[in-house]
Amino acid sequence: MTVTPVTDTGARTDEAAHVINGARERIDALDDRIIGLIQERMAVSAVIQEARITSGGRRVNLSREMEVLGHYRDALGKPGTALAMTLLELCRGRI
Numbered sequence: 702m703t704v705t706p707v708t709d710t711g712a713r714t715d716e717a718a719h720v721i722n723g724a725r726e727r728i729d730a731l732d733d734r735i736i737g738l739i740q741e742r743m744a745v746s747a748v749i750q751e752a753r754i755t756s757g758g759r760r761v762n763l764s765r766e767m768e769v770l771g772h773y774r775d776a777l778g779k780p781g782t783a784l785a786m787t788l789l790e791l792c793r794g795r796i
């Protein structure tokens with residue numbers, strides 16, 4: 702049996718290639734939504750930071766960042782912490 706899937710799935714059967722291609726479409730759609738949510742988070746975070754800076758405060762609030770890191774760690778374990786650190790960097794830049 703020769704499998705010539707449209708995308709490179711690594712599958713050895715047409716059936717497996719079909720399952721993989723369908724699931725990849727769902728992943729691409731989920732990733733689009735996740736990226737949209739991250740962009741929305743960045744915009745909301747910018748509003749907070751601008752308000753704080755305009756009031757004379759600092760861009761960064763470390764105690765709040767600890768809460769955010771804990772939230773992701775509790776939900777996703779250790780990789781959740783790394784994910785939250787990346788999100789925070791996207792939202793407030795490098796510190």
Ligand SMILES: O=C(O)C(=O)C[C@]1(C(=O)O)C=C[C@@H](O)C=C1
Pocket residue numbers: 746749750760761762763765766769789792793
């Ligand atoms: O919650 C805040 O005070 C924010 O400024 C938002 C945010 C975040 O993106 O979660 C960004 C920068 C701060 O250091 C802490 C948290």
